[in-house]
Amino acid sequence: MADEHEGASAKEQLVEACRRNNVELLTEIIGNCRNDDEISDLLNNTKSVLGNHLYHEAALQGNYEIIDMLLDQPNFECDPINRIEGDTPLHSAIRWINSEPPAQREFGNALVEMMLEAGSSTRVKNKAKLTPYHLVDPRNAGLRELIQKHEYAALNSGDFVDASDVKPAAGTSYSSVGGQGAGGVGDDDDDDNAEFSGSDEEERAEFERRRANKTR
Structure with missing residues (x-):
């Protein structure tokens, strides 16, 4: 293999490896x-x-x-744009599938599915204003x-709403949702405004103290 690629730069060897499905050469260069x-940098910019x-x-x-190996590499770019057509690799894969006989469609579709699951976008338009779907x-x-x-x-990936993003209706507090705004724990004002029942002297003293503090 060394003799076969003698004199070629690493980038030239990478292009050759990707054209010829040479996993061994790609592995060597990455290593x-x-x-x-x-x-x-090498894989995204070559x-x-x-x-x-x-x-x-x-x-x-x-x-x-x-492709499977490329997608496993760190920070690999899934949607680079080429110079001539403005295609993404997903456009390119569909062009290849279209050129193949119908017997290859199952394999080609599996390839596209892998690319989609890895993050390829279906919404990028090329220079002809065509998405990958338009090329199928x-x-x-x-x-x-x-x-x-x-x-x-x-x-539909954004349809799920985080509970913390939900705002209470007008006139409603978060505490009332938890049962505290309607006479639950934390309604100190309701306690202060309550009438004295007159059943105990200590209770009377506490009632008078709280009322006096509130009027200061």
Whole structure:
């Protein structure tokens, strides 16, 4: 392998690895990085001469194993934009699926599902104002349904409301919700305004003391 890639830079080797689904070469290059930041910088910023990121190169070939490995790397960017079409890798993967025979659709759809679950957006438009969904061959009903399902999940991901964000209705306090605002614990004013029952001298003294303190 060393002879095969002799003289090529690490970035050139990365592009080649992603085009050819060469997991062994990708593993070797990543292993030579000193830390996670170096790995992230190398994988996210390496581009082909046509302006494709590594993720685009792998997606354009339907290279499942390489994509799976890329997605496992630290801080890997899921939606880089290429130079010519303005595509994300998800656009690229769908272009590849469209070029393949129908027998490949099940595999291709599994690839797209992995990309979606890893964080690829279905809503990014390319330079032609097309989302990945717009590129799907209408005959590939399974892929259209898969993307719609993820779009629906994304649209509804904010429907859950944290209880701390709920404001009480006008005239209602949080303490009354807990049973304290309607005569529960903490209604000191109600105690002070109560009438004396006259049943005990100590109670009378306490009643007079509290009334005197309140009028000061």
